[in-house]
Amino acid sequence: MTDAAVYPLTREQEAELAARAIDARQWSYSPYSHYPVGAALLTASGKIYDGANVENAAYPDSICAERVAAVKAVSEGEREFTAIAVVTQNDGMPCGSCRQFLSEFGLDAVVLIANLKGEIVKRTAVRALLPDSFGPEQLR
Numbered sequence: 079m080t081d082a083a084v085y086p087l088t089r090e091q092e093a094e095l096a097a098r099a100i101d102a103r104q105w106s107y108s109p110y111s112h113y114p115v116g117a118a119l120l121t122a123s124g125k126i127y128d129g130a131n132v133e134n135a136a137y138p139d140s141i142c143a144e145r146v147a148a149v150k151a152v153s154e155g156e157r158e159f160t161a162i163a164v165v166t167q168n169d170g171m172p173c174g175s176c177r178q179f180l181s182e183f184g185l186d187a188v189v190l191i192a193n194l195k196g197e198i199v200k201r202t203a204v205r206a207l208l209p210d211s212f213g214p215e216q217l218r
């Protein structure tokens with residue numbers, strides 16, 4: 079992750095993703111958890127798809143910001159993720175379901191955790207968050 083030769087993002091791209099995630103967070107529907115989350119996903123095509131968590135009175139039907147962004151991207155034809163920025167009030171990390179979901183489209187995707195000021199507080203990758211993952215290769 080620290081190898082500049084393979085790290086896919088510029089500092090400007092990181093800042094843009096963090097800003098987009100902060101912006102998307104305003105659309106969170108989180109009346110039950112009161113835990114708004116914003117995400118911004120950069121795909122290999124260069125487009126950014128944002129997302130916010132959307133809760134439901136039937137709690138398990140709620141969906142995380144990361145998966146909202148991912149579904150928006152995939153449903154518009156994207157198949158390869160480069161990076162995702164996630165913003166919460168306290169540097170929350172993607173949940174297990176989101177780690178699995180993101181891995182389908184980019185084990186090497188960068189995961190940025192940003193704070194409400196847009197500062198990157200953690201840089202990691204889906205692969206690091208989901209070691210020994212189950213993926214498409216198991217079903218071939």
Ligand SMILES: [Zn+2]
Nearest residue numbers: 142172173176
């Ligand atoms: Zn999640």
